[in-house]
Amino acid sequence: MSCAEGNSRVMVGREAPEFTASAFVNGGFKNIKLSDYRGKWVVLCFYPGDFTFV
Template structure:
């Protein structure tokens, strides 16, 4: 496997996850998050292409709805996209019946530079969005 700093890295069992740091929306507020914040816990880091799309909200909301079940087994969940934290907040503040996320029980992390998506091997370079 290439090193974690390589753009061809794919997270794998027994391999260290690439470090990340960025601004997330947590409980309706902006907060800096990093991989180090989750030491001693399992972490589900999942990616989605863009805010305000039609398929993504159902999957993100499903993870959010199960957040406490993940926490019961010492696992946290973080959603990541290449949109800004301002876009994330606007989507969270949009009611679910209007295509928004509504209240979230998980952080939604901004990857505006696309480096996190690149490091985790999920970035489509052409359109500049992350794969699900």
């Protein structure tokens, strides 16, 4: 899959772009890698920001 900056395209039927991120979970901080979730269904939800209203 081509992942060159500005050239990557997110499309249904294509592999989800891999990432790592620091996360807050179960009262602690943890590094999360998308590929850790292989074998599971994942819903990745983006939202504008904490403490917003919706």
